[in-house]
Amino acid sequence: METIEITAVIFDLDGVIADTSEYHYLSWQRLADEEGLPFDRQVNERLRGKSRRASLDIILGGHTVDDEQAAAWLERKNDYFMQIFRDHATECLLPGVVPLIQELRLAGIKVGVGSASRNARWILQQLGIAELLDAIIDGLDVEHSKPAPDVFLHVADQMGVAAAHCVVLEDAAAGIEAALAAGMWVIGLGPGQRVGHAHARFDSLEGVTPAAIIAALAGASRRTPTPNPQPPTPQPPTPQPPTPHAGTLAGRWAS
Numbered sequence: 001m002e003t004i005e006i007t008a009v010i011f012d013l014d015g016v017i018a019d020t021s022e023y024h025y026l027s028w029q030r031l032a033d034e035e036g037l038p039f040d041r042q043v044n045e046r047l048r049g050k051s052r053r054a055s056l057d058i059i060l061g062g063h064t065v066d067d068e069q070a071a072a073w074l075e076r077k078n079d080y081f082m083q084i085f086r087d088h089a090t091e092c093l094l095p096g097v098v099p100l101i102q103e104l105r106l107a108g109i110k111v112g113v114g115s116a117s118r119n120a121r122w123i124l125q126q127l128g129i130a131e132l133l134d135a136i137i138d139g140l141d142v143e144h145s146k147p148a149p150d151v152f153l154h155v156a157d158q159m160g161v162a163a164a165h166c167v168v169l170e171d172a173a174a175g176i177e178a179a180l181a182a183g184m185w186v187i188g189l190g191p192g193q194r195v196g197h198a199h200a201r202f203d204s205l206e207g208v209t210p211a212a213i214i215a216a217l218a219g220a221s222r223r224t225p226t227p228n229p230q231p232p233t234p235q236p237p238t239p240q241p242p243t244p245h246a247g248t249l250a251g252r253w254a255s
């Protein structure tokens with residue numbers, strides 16, 4: 001028998017906590033229309049989990065623009081996104097997220113967010129859930145974006161939790177690769193063709209409990225997460241001893 005011990009849950013933001021994909025789509029579409037760039041929903045789907053600059057490179061599809069032009073387009077796209085988000089913030093909080101965070105906190109499990117978005121803190125504040133989180137690491141904090149493991153390793157570091165005791169909740173293929181590279185457990189949210197490489201999968205977080213997370217991992221066909229092969233980008237140390245009330249979700253399955 002092997003034991004799964006989970007002491008922290010790390011949420012991705014876009015597509016896991018907040019349903020922002022349509023807002024990103026509308027903002028990119030507006031910019032693309034204005035600049036005559038080819039863009040559609042299929043291209044938008046490929047941007048899931050990718051950083052702002054990586055997204056522009058995908059849209060450009062091999063064409064290049066200078067850094068000044070890219071920065072101006074990205075700022076304009078982000079202005080469009082923030083305008084839409086401001087008007088629709090409360091509508092995009094996904095069902096099941098707040099109850100799950102509350103149950104995890106009650107069980108003494110640390111809760112963090114690891115996002116590629118440079119807007120993550122602002123979005124979490126707008127949604128009124130920033131105070132529920134033990135750590136937030138976003139696209140402003142790391143040099144290497146998903147699928148690099150850095151964002152999740154830094155969240156775990158801030159929470160004082162070992163990677164092997166973290167489970168990541170992710171909707172993007174790149175985010176699942178990042179969590180696996182970090183040596184963490186990962187549950188994919190969405191269709192199997194997108195998130196099938198995670199240890200387990202849910203359609204969404206609606207109705208998901210801490211016990212359901214452990215049960216899903218216990219049923220996973222893979223074994224213990226592989227250790228992270230690469231250290232994260234050096235950061236100032238943030239030593240944080242575990243809190244005396246830290247809890248553990250544990251489960252067992254036959255090896």
Ligand code: BG6
Pocket residue numbers: 013014015024047048049050051052055078115116117118119120139172
């Ligand atoms: C990710 C989203 O979380 O953040 C992507 O899945 C988005 O669609 C990326 O492009 C960057 O977001 P932002 O807010 O920094 O433009």
Ligand code: MG
Pocket residue numbers: 012013014015016048049170171172175
């Ligand atoms: Mg996402």
